[in-house]
Amino acid sequence: MMCILEQERAIAERATLSGVVVWAGPQQCRVIRDDTALEAEALVRRQRPVVGDRVRLISRSEEVLEVAGIEPRRTRLSRPRVMDAGAEQVIVANVDVVAVVVSILTPPLHPRLIDRYLVAIQYGGAEAALVLNKMDLADAEQRSAAGKILAPYRAIGVPFFPVSTLTGEGIDLLRDHLARKTSAFVGHSGVGKSALVNALYPEIGQQVGDVWKGYGRGTHTTTVSDLFRLPDGGALIDTPGIRSFGIWNVPREELRNYFPEFEECRCRFRDCMHLAEPGCGVREAAESGEISSARYDAYLRLLE
Ligand SMILES: Nc1nc2c(ncn2[C@@H]2O[C@H](COP(=O)(O)OP(=O)(O)O)[C@@H](O)[C@H]2O)c(=O)[nH]1
Ligand SMILES: [Mg+2]
Ligand SMILES: [Zn+2]
Numbered sequence: 001m002m003c004i005l006e007q008e009r010a011i012a013e014r015a016t017l018s019g020v021v022v023w024a025g026p027q028q029c030r031v032i033r034d035d036t037a038l039e040a041e042a043l044v045r046r047q048r049p050v051v052g053d054r055v056r057l058i059s060r061s062e063e064v065l066e067v068a069g070i071e072p073r074r075t076r077l078s079r080p081r082v083m084d085a086g087a088e089q090v091i092v093a094n095v096d097v098v099a100v101v102v103s104i105l106t107p108p109l110h111p112r113l114i115d116r117y118l119v120a121i122q123y124g125g126a127e128a129a130l131v132l133n134k135m136d137l138a139d140a141e142q143r144s145a146a147g148k149i150l151a152p153y154r155a156i157g158v159p160f161f162p163v164s165t166l167t168g169e170g171i172d173l174l175r176d177h178l179a180r181k182t183s184a185f186v187g188h189s190g191v192g193k194s195a196l197v198n199a200l201y202p203e204i205g206q207q208v209g210d211v212w213k214g215y216g217r218g219t220h221t222t223t224v225s226d227l228f229r230l231p232d233g234g235a236l237i238d239t240p241g242i243r244s245f246g247i248w249n250v251p252r253e254e255l256r257n258y259f260p261e262f263e264e265c266r267c268r269f270r271d272c273m274h275l276a277e278p279g280c281g282v283r284e285a286a287e288s289g290e291i292s293s294a295r296y297d298a299y300l301r302l303l304e
Contacts, residue, residue, distance in 0.1 A: 022227040075125035101187035115298035152292035165199035189241020
């Protein structure tokens with residue numbers, strides 16, 4: 001019989017095994033530790049590990065590893081659960097950059113999704129980037145129309161990358177921006193998130209084939225997030241396409257903080273919600289075109 005102290009020490013020793021979650025299923029996850037992929041059961045009370053999480057593992061038996069705990073998340077991207085809007089769904093954890101991917105055509109550009117993502121990204125503590133893919137499909141006129149639609153995001157300083165995975169346009173600049181960081185690609189299905197991973201790091205396509213063989217997963221449609229480690233120490237996370245993206249947990253009075261352009265309007269009311277208050281500087285700036293009225297409308301819609 002081990003005394004309690006010995007038992008605790010043994011558990012502590014076993015629990016020092018830790019790593020990063022690269023794939024998370026409903027009850028299991030895959031954790032990379034050094035260069036080894038480990039399968040672990042993930043039944044942590046209430047909190048489920050997600051891709052990007054650092055977890056501590058414990059061996060429950062000779063063969064079975066179990067997630068014993070999740071390290072506090074440095075950043076996160078969350079949304080309300082689809083089937084249970086009162087609960088949080090963390091999409092990725094501990095990313096430096098969340099790159100919102102849209103395509104210039106097919107599917108058409110929907111900037112309102114970008115507004116929601118930007119709020120959630122800032123709220124979760126990561127940096128945002130905006131990737132406009134499939135530039136090869138667009139003529140000069142379509143390019144300039146997209147440029148106008150996306151101008152408000154450039155105006156607030158979101159790094160912007162027009163790219164084509166087909167021609168390679170803009171891919172080097174994007175790779176430089178993401179170098180040595182952990183980044184996640186998010187956006188609608190079909191915009192080219194998985195194609196981007198391949199265009200940025202063709203050798204990862206190889207990794208997909210090698211590492212994930214035998215797990216019975218489709219090769220092309222991403223149904224869960226995957227984390228790919230990069231040769232430079234960074235990582236890329238490919239996420240499944242989403243139909244809708246809602247804001248999780250941002251209090252109404254805080255929403256305005258995630259629209260950086262409002263600060264420049266110098267609304268003279270300190271606690272202004274920038275709604276219908278007479279003399280509101282933000283409203284006036286939106287009416288005069290000093291800030292984007294589409295962004296202001298997006299704010300109003302999110303407040304509702
Ligand atoms: N024309 C064009 N098609 C692209 C480009 N990038 C991806 N695609 C196509 O868009 C479709 C969806 O790409 P995929 O990477 O699966 O999108 P995801 O759902 O966001 O991961 C595929 O048929 C790709 O071949 C691009 O730069 N130009
Ligand atoms: Mg995909
Ligand atoms: Zn105001």
